[in-house]
Amino acid sequence: MLTNAAVKAASPRSRAYKLADERGLFLFVTPTGLKSWRMKCRYQGRELLLTFGRYPEMTLAQARARCDAARLAIAAGADPRGDRAVASADTFESVARAWHAARIDRWSAVHAGDVLVSLERDVFPAIGAKRLADIDEGGVLELLEGVEARGCVETARRLRQRIDGVFRFARRRRLVSHNPADVADELAVRPPARPMPALTDMDECRALFAACERAGGVPIVRRAAQFLALTVPRLGSLRAMTWSEIEDLDGAAPLWRIPADHLKLAKAKKGEARFAHLVPLAPAAVEVLRKVAADQFVGGAGMIDRAARVFPVGEAAIGALIARAGFKGRHVPHGWRSSFSTIMNEVLPGEREAIDAALGHTNKNKVEAAYNRAEQLDRRRRLFLAWADLIHS
Numbered sequence: 001m002l003t004n005a006a007v008k009a010a011s012p013r014s015r016a017y018k019l020a021d022e023r024g025l026f027l028f029v030t031p032t033g034l035k036s037w038r039m040k041c042r043y044q045g046r047e048l049l050l051t052f053g054r055y056p057e058m059t060l061a062q063a064r065a066r067c068d069a070a071r072l073a074i075a076a077g078a079d080p081r082g083d084r085a086v087a088s089a090d091t092f093e094s095v096a097r098a099w100h101a102a103r104i105d106r107w108s109a110v111h112a113g114d115v116l117v118s119l120e121r122d123v124f125p126a127i128g129a130k131r132l133a134d135i136d137e138g139g140v141l142e143l144l145e146g147v148e149a150r151g152c153v154e155t156a157r158r159l160r161q162r163i164d165g166v167f168r169f170a171r172r173r174r175l176v177s178h179n180p181a182d183v184a185d186e187l188a189v190r191p192p193a194r195p196m197p198a199l200t201d202m203d204e205c206r207a208l209f210a211a212c213e214r215a216g217g218v219p220i221v222r223r224a225a226q227f228l229a230l231t232v233p234r235l236g237s238l239r240a241m242t243w244s245e246i247e248d249l250d251g252a253a254p255l256w257r258i259p260a261d262h263l264k265l266a267k268a269k270k271g272e273a274r275f276a277h278l279v280p281l282a283p284a285a286v287e288v289l290r291k292v293a294a295d296q297f298v299g300g301a302g303m304i305d306r307a308a309r310v311f312p313v314g315e316a317a318i319g320a321l322i323a324r325a326g327f328k329g330r331h332v333p334h335g336w337r338s339s340f341s342t343i344m345n346e347v348l349p350g351e352r353e354a355i356d357a358a359l360g361h362t363n364k365n366k367v368e369a370a371y372n373r374a375e376q377l378d379r380r381r382r383l384f385l386a387w388a389d390l391i392h393s
Helices: 004-009 060-075 082-088 092-103 109-128 137-149 153-172 202-214 219-231 235-240 283-297 317-327 335-347 349-358 366-371 377-392
Strands: 017-020 025-029 035-043 046-055 255-258 277-280
Touching: 025 060, 035 060, 046 060, 060 092, 092 109, 092 153, 109 137, 109 153, 109 235, 137 153, 202 219, 202 317, 202 335, 202 377, 219 235, 219 283, 219 317, 219 377, 277 377, 283 377, 335 349, 335 377, 349 377
Parallel strands: none
Antiparallel strands: 017 025, 025 035, 035 046, 255 277
C-alpha cells in the first residue's frame, strides 16, 4: 500500500516501472519522470487499463477515490471508463470512500484501516448501495440498533460518528441537504466506565501467556500477543509498529523506538523525534521478532521491507485470542500494562520511577518533565529482562 512519501519520492529509472497501491491501482513512472495514476480491472470479461490523471495534479487520495468509483461502477454493471464511472457516485459507499480518502492523511495508517474495516463490515452491507437522498434516520437507526443488539454499544456510537462524518462531507459538496445520522440521543446509554480487566497475579499471567500459544489461530496473532505481553505498549503502537522502528536487533542493546506519531500524546508533540518512547528488548522479545522475520522471509527476496508493519493484525485479534485461551472477561490486551505495573512495583518497589518511564507515562510535574529527559535505559532494560524472566519462569 502506497504512502504519500513513497509517491513523492518515486524517481525515474532507465525503464518505466509501477508502484502498486491496492485494489488494482498503481503509480506509473516513466524514464522522463512523468507520474500517472492507472488501474487494471475487468469489465464484461475484458481486461481494462484505466488512466486517471497525473501526479501531483491528482493526489493519492483522489486516485483512490477514482479507483473506488470505477469498481462501484463495474459492480453496478456500468462501464468504468471516462465519466461513465460516476453513475454510482452518489451512493453512500462511494461517497464514504471519498470521505475516507480525503481524511487518510490526517489519521494514522492503523486508524484509517480500522475506520474502513468498520464501514465495510457493518455499514456498507446495510446502506452502501443506497443513494444518499434515499437514506433516512430510520434506516441509520435500524443499522445501529442491530450493532447494539450484538452487545457492541461503543461500536455503534463510533459508527454513528463516521456516518455523520460522511453526510457532513456530502453536504459541504452539495450532494445532499440532510443528515440522517442525527440519532445520537436514540442510542443505548453508554455503560459506566470500568477499569479494564487485567491479571495481577504472576502465576495467572504465566498461565495466560502459555495458553495463548496453545489457543491456535493465525501465527502472527500469537506472535503479536507474545510481544505485547513482553513489552507492554499500547495496542495502537504495536499494530502501527514497522521494522524501521527496531534498532540493534542482533546487537548487545536491541531497542524498539516508538515514534511520537504512534503514541498517546497531545497533537503538538506528535511528529517530534524527541518525544519518541524507547523500549529495551529482552532476549525473549527479540526471539519473537526473529520468528516473525523468518515468517515474512518466506516467498520473499530475503530482505524485509523496513516500512512494512511487523504485526499486521486486526484491532480485535489479540483480544479474541485471549478469549479463546479461556481468559475472557479477566484480561484484555491493554491489561498487560496494569499487570506489569502492579507486579513489578511489588517485586521492585524502589523502581517506581523507572516502571512509569517504561510504560511511557508522562511526568505529572510539568516543570520536571520539561527539563528531566533522562531516558534511564539501563534501568528499563533490567526491568524488561526481569519481567520476561518472570513470565517464562
